[in-house]
Amino acid sequence: MRDTVPLVRPRASDYRYFVPISTRWMDNDVYGHVNNVTYYSYFDTVANHFLIREGGLDIERSDVIGLVVESKCNYHAPLAYPQQLRGGLRIDKLGQRSVVYGVGIFAEHEDEAAADGHFVHVFVDRATRKPTAIPDRILAALESLRDGL
Numbered sequence: 266m267r268d269t270v271p272l273v274r275p276r277a278s279d280y281r282y283f284v285p286i287s288t289r290w291m292d293n294d295v296y297g298h299v300n301n302v303t304y305y306s307y308f309d310t311v312a313n314h315f316l317i318r319e320g321g322l323d324i325e326r327s328d329v330i331g332l333v334v335e336s337k338c339n340y341h342a343p344l345a346y347p348q349q350l351r352g353g354l355r356i357d358k359l360g361q362r363s364v365v366y367g368v369g370i371f372a373e374h375e376d377e378a379a380a381d382g383h384f385v386h387v388f389v390d391r392a393t394r395k396p397t398a399i400p401d402r403i404l405a406a407l408e409s410l411r412d413g414l
Contacts, residue, residue, distance in 0.1 A: 279367070279369065281354065282315055282319070282354040285373075334363075365384075
């Protein structure tokens with residue numbers, strides 16, 4: 266049996282970029298709260314919102330795209346429909362071809378995360394799917410999230 270360490274709930278101040286998220290009826294499971302797999306959809310939404318809005322990613326035509334290669338979520342408190350949320354984003358690690366985002370999901374007016382985790386994008390050539398350098402505009406946007414933390 267492994268020893269477990271209690272998870273620390275991140276605070277909103279741990280993140281630099283926020284996206285509003287509306288829960289949907291279908292997000293709830295039979296237990297009356299947002300199902301665990303839905304949080305990964307929230308993570309994807311937050312990261313891609315940032316890439317499109319701040320990094321200029323054209324999801325239909327960009328030569329370079331980000332593919333998810335890893336994700337993890339820690340659950341701290343239940344959320345349920347109908348509830349307004351905020352997804353927070355930060356950069357935990359930035360390389361030449363990949364980025365590790367830290368993501369927190371918050372109830373609209375709460376300071377402590379209901380869930381948090383990480384989400385890893387590897388940037389690849391759209392046609393060949395081979396890893397490639399992060400485009401300059403996206404890299405600059407990602408670096409802006411990393412600065413000052």
